[in-house]
Amino acid sequence: MQVPLLDLKIQYKVIKTEIQKALDEVLESQMFILGPKVADLESSIAEYSRTKYAVGVSSGTDALLAALIALDIKPGDEVITTPFTFFSTAGTISRLCARPVFVDIDPVTFNLDPAVLDSAVTRKTRAVIPVHLFGQCADMDPVLEIARRRKIRVVEDAAQSIGAEYKGRRAGSMGDMGIFSFFPSKNLGGFGDGGMVVTNDGALAEKIKMLRNHGMHPKYYHKFVGGNFRLDALQAAVLNVKLKYLDGWSQGRRTNAAYYNRKFVQSGLVDRGLVRTPKAVHEKSGDKNHHIYNQYTLRVKDRDKLQAFLRENQIGSEIYYPVPLHLQECFMDLGYKEGDFPVSEEAARTVLSLPIYPELTDAQKDYVVEKMVEFYG
Ligand SMILES: Cc1ncc(COP(=O)(O)O)c(C=O)c1O
Numbered sequence: 001m002q003v004p005l006l007d008l009k010i011q012y013k014v015i016k017t018e019i020q021k022a023l024d025e026v027l028e029s030q031m032f033i034l035g036p037k038v039a040d041l042e043s044s045i046a047e048y049s050r051t052k053y054a055v056g057v058s059s060g061t062d063a064l065l066a067a068l069i070a071l072d073i074k075p076g077d078e079v080i081t082t083p084f085t086f087f088s089t090a091g092t093i094s095r096l097c098a099r100p101v102f103v104d105i106d107p108v109t110f111n112l113d114p115a116v117l118d119s120a121v122t123r124k125t126r127a128v129i130p131v132h133l134f135g136q137c138a139d140m141d142p143v144l145e146i147a148r149r150r151k152i153r154v155v156e157d158a159a160q161s162i163g164a165e166y167k168g169r170r171a172g173s174m175g176d177m178g179i180f181s182f183f184p185s186k187n188l189g190g191f192g193d194g195g196m197v198v199t200n201d202g203a204l205a206e207k208i209k210m211l212r213n214h215g216m217h218p219k220y221y222h223k224f225v226g227g228n229f230r231l232d233a234l235q236a237a238v239l240n241v242k243l244k245y246l247d248g249w250s251q252g253r254r255t256n257a258a259y260y261n262r263k264f265v266q267s268g269l270v271d272r273g274l275v276r277t278p279k280a281v282h283e284k285s286g287d288k289n290h291h292i293y294n295q296y297t298l299r300v301k302d303r304d305k306l307q308a309f310l311r312e313n314q315i316g317s318e319i320y321y322p323v324p325l326h327l328q329e330c331f332m333d334l335g336y337k338e339g340d341f342p343v344s345e346e347a348a349r350t351v352l353s354l355p356i357y358p359e360l361t362d363a364q365k366d367y368v369v370e371k372m373v374e375f376y377g
Pocket of ligand 1 (some may be wrong): 059060061062085086088089131133157159160180181182183193194195
C-alpha cells in the first residue's frame, strides 16, 4: 500500500472536464492578466469569506506584502507574529525593512498565544499578524481587543485556512485584512501560484488593487510604489471551478481527521503518551469553531525515526516546520536565541503532519495507524 502525503491527481480526474472548459475560455479570449475570470473569483471569495472586498494577487506571499505596504509599514516599524509559521509571514515584514517581533504559540493550536501579545507591543508596533495555522483560527477575540486598545492593525494570515471559522466568523474577515494562498497544496489550490487579500475596508481594497499593478491609476500615473502582484486569468479560471467543491473537500478532511483521532485513541498510542492528536478547540462546546485541516499535525515521540520508518513503508509525511523562524540564519541579526520561544521550539522538534487529503480511503488511514503501532511496538 502507498499513502502519499497528497495526491491531487484523484481530485483532477473528477473536475477535469469543467477545468478544461474554463481554461479553454481563457485561451479563446487571449486575456491572461486580471480580467473577468479574476473579477468573478474576487466576488465569489468575498462572499465566501463574508467580507465586502477581495483582491486577487499573485501569491499568498504577495498578498501579505501588499497588505503590509497598504498599511504603510516602514523601516523601523515593528510587526508582531509567531515564529512557528511558514517563512513568508515574517519574510514579508523584513522585506519592508520593518522588524518581525515574535511571540510564542499556544501548545494546543500552534497559533499565537494572546496572553503574551500585549507585553510585546511597543511604541514602534504597527501591526500584528495572527496566523491561522494548519486550518484552525487563532484565538481572535483577545487579539482584536489588544489591537484595538493598543491601536495596532491586524492582518490575518489565513493562507492555510480558507473557510475556517472562529466563533462563527470566517478566517480573513476579522482583522483589517486577511490573506489567502492558492498554492496547489492548499484546500483551494490553483495550478500554480495565486493569492487573495480580503477586507471590509473599501479604501484598503482600492489601495491593494493599485499596489498589485505598480501603484498605478490611471494608466501610467503612479501614486504608490507597488509591484507586479497580479493574479492571472488561467489561475482564476481553475479556482472558480474548484471553489464550488471546497466545502466538500474540507469536510472530507474533517472526516478523515475524526477517523484518525478515533483510531489513534483505540490503538493505545495516545494513552501511552506516544502520539498527541490535533485538537479543534471549542468545537465540542458549541462555539462553532471550524477547523479545515489543511494539515493533520500530530505531536509524536521519536519523530525523525518515525518519519523514516513511515517513508520506508511508502507513507508520506512532512515536518511543518523544523526550524522556528527566530532561529533561521537570515534572522540572526534580530538577536533571538534558542530558548526564547520554548513552545515553538518544542513544536518544531515533535510535529509530524500525515496525509489528510479528502480522497484518502479508510484502508489507507488504517495502514498509517497500523504502521505507527508497529513502529512503537
Ligand atoms: C502560513 C502561510 N503564510 C503565507 C504563505 C505564503 O503563500 P504562498 O506560498 O502562496 O506565497 C503560506 C504558504 O505556504 C503559508 O502557509
